[in-house]
Amino acid sequence: MVEAQAEGEAAVIEDILQHAPSSFLKFLSENDINKDVYKVVDLPRFVRVNTALNEAEWPTELDLQEQLETDVWPIPDFFGFYAFKPHGRRLMDCEAYKTNKIFGMDISSALAVAALDIQPDDHILDLCCAPGAKLCMMSNLLGREGAGTITGVDVSAHRIATCRKLLKRYQVGDRCRLFHGDGTKFHVHAPIQSARHIKAIGARTNGQAEPNDATFPQSTAGSVKPYWAPRLLRFDPQVSGSEALYDKVVVDAECTHDGSIQHIIKYSKNGWKDFENNFMDANRLDNLTSLQRNLMANGWKMLKRGAIMVYSTCSLSIAQNEENVYWFLQHHPDASLHVVPTLAGFTSGHIKTVPNMMEDDQVMNEIKSKCVRFDPIASRTSGLFIARFLKA
Numbered sequence: 001m002v003e004a005q006a007e008g009e010a011a012v013i014e015d016i017l018q019h020a021p022s023s024f025l026k027f028l029s030e031n032d033i034n035k036d037v038y039k040v041v042d043l044p045r046f047v048r049v050n051t052a053l054n055e056a057e058w059p060t061e062l063d064l065q066e067q068l069e070t071d072v073w074p075i076p077d078f079f080g081f082y083a084f085k086p087h088g089r090r091l092m093d094c095e096a097y098k099t100n101k102i103f104g105m106d107i108s109s110a111l112a113v114a115a116l117d118i119q120p121d122d123h124i125l126d127l128c129c130a131p132g133a134k135l136c137m138m139s140n141l142l143g144r145e146g147a148g149t150i151t152g153v154d155v156s157a158h159r160i161a162t163c164r165k166l167l168k169r170y171q172v173g174d175r176c177r178l179f180h181g182d183g184t185k186f187h188v189h190a191p192i193q194s195a196r197h198i199k200a201i202g203a204r205t206n207g208q209a210e211p212n213d214a215t216f217p218q219s220t221a222g223s224v225k226p227y228w229a230p231r232l233l234r235f236d237p238q239v240s241g242s243e244a245l246y247d248k249v250v251v252d253a254e255c256t257h258d259g260s261i262q263h264i265i266k267y268s269k270n271g272w273k274d275f276e277n278n279f280m281d282a283n284r285l286d287n288l289t290s291l292q293r294n295l296m297a298n299g300w301k302m303l304k305r306g307a308i309m310v311y312s313t314c315s316l317s318i319a320q321n322e323e324n325v326y327w328f329l330q331h332h333p334d335a336s337l338h339v340v341p342t343l344a345g346f347t348s349g350h351i352k353t354v355p356n357m358m359e360d361d362q363v364m365n366e367i368k369s370k371c372v373r374f375d376p377i378a379s380r381t382s383g384l385f386i387a388r389f390l391k392a
C-alpha cells in the first residue's frame with residue numbers, strides 16, 4: 001500500500017518533469033540544479049513537540065508511531081524533533097496534531113532557527129514571519145525563563161492572520177508581537193522596556209512571568225500599533241537607541257519556492273503559467289532579489305553589534321542565495337559569515353559559484369565554507385539555503 005503510494009507519486013512527478021516547459025529546464029541548467037531533486041518521493045517527514053506544554057503532556061515516540069501508523073524515530077538532542085516515514089496516516093488526522101501537541105516542520109527550517117542560537121533574554125526580529133512555523137519554534141526555544149521577546153513582521157494580511165491563529169492555537173504567543181507591514185522599512189525597536197517589566201514580574205513570581213499583568217502602564221504605547229500582541233508588549237513605548245536593537249534577526253525571505261516539490265506540482269497543475277511568470281520574467285526576478293536584499297539590509301540596521309542574522313530561502317537558484325550573500329558582504333563591511341551548524345546525517349549540497357566569479361575568489365570561498373544548501377538528494381530534506389552573518 002505504502003509502496004504503491006510512493007510509486008504513484010514518482011510517476012506523477014516523472015510525468016511533470018517530462019512535460020515541463022523548456023523555460024523550467026533552462027532554469028535548472030542555469031542554476032546547475034539536478035532535476036532528480038524533484039524525483040525523491042520517500043523523504044522522511046518531521047514533527048516537533050510543542051515544548052510550551054508540560055512535559056507530562058508531550059507525546060512519546062510510541063504515541064506518535066501509533067497515531068501516524070508508520071515508523072517514527074527521534075532526532076537526538078534536537079528540540080523535540082521526530083522523523084517519520086511518509087505515506088502513513090495524514091499528520092492532520094493524528095491526535096497529537098489535533099490537540100496542538102506537535103507541529104509539522106521540515107528539519108531544514110529548524111536548522112535555520114537553530115543557527116540563531118537563541119538565549120532566554122534575546123529580542124528576536126523575524127522580518128518575514130508568516131505563516132509562523134519558525135516563529136513558533138523560536139517561541140518554544142525562548143521559553144519563559146528570561147525576558148526575551150519575538151517581533152514578527154509580514155506584509156501579507158491573510159498570512160499574518162494565519163500566524164496569529166497559530167500562536168494562539170499552540171499558546172506560544174505570550175512573548176510575541178506581530179506587525180502587519182513591510183519588512184524592508186520596519187523600524188520598531190526591540191521592546192526592552194516591556195522586557196524589563198517581564199523580568200520584574202518574573203522575579204516576583206519566581207520565574208513565572210505573567211504576560212497579562214495589569215500593572216503595565218498602558219499610556220506608554222508606541223507610535224506603531226502591533227497587529228497583535230499580548231497586553232505587555234502591546235503598549236511598549238518603542239524607545240530607540242542601540243540598546244533597543246535586536247539580539248537576533250531572521251530573514252526567511254519571500255522567494256520562488258522552487259526548492260519545494262509541492263510547489264513544482266502546484267505549478268504543473270496550474271499549467272506552468274505561474275511558474276513562467278514567477279521565474280522566467282527577468283523583471284520579476286530582479287524585483288524579488290532586490291526585495292530580498294532590502295530585507296537583509298533593513299534587518300542588519302535593526303541588529304545589535306556582535307549579534308547574529310540568519311538569511312534563508314527555499315529556492316535553489318543562485319541569484320536568490322549565493323549571489324545575494326555575495327552582494328550583502330560587499331555592501332556591509334561589518335558583516336562576516338559564520339558557519340551554519342548542521343546535524344549529523346543532514347549534509348549540505350554544494351554551494352554554487354556566483355556567475356563570473358573566479359573559483360578561488362576569497363568571498364566566494366567564505367560562502368562555500370560557511371553557508372549550507374539543503375536539498376532532497378544531499379540532505380534528504382526540503383530545499384533550503386541558509387547563511388549566518390555576524391555583525392562586527
Ligand SMILES: C[S@@+](CC[C@H](N)C(=O)[O-])C[C@H]1O[C@@H](n2cnc3c(N)ncnc32)[C@H](O)[C@@H]1O
Nearest residue numbers: 128130131132133134154155156182183252254
Ligand atoms: C518564506 S515565507 C516565510 C515563512 C515563515 N518564516 C515561516 O517559517 O512560516 C515568506 C514571507 O515573506 C512575506 N513577505 C513578502 N514580502 C515582504 C515584505 N516586504 N515584508 C515583510 N514580509 C514580506 C510573505 O508574505 C511570506 O509570508
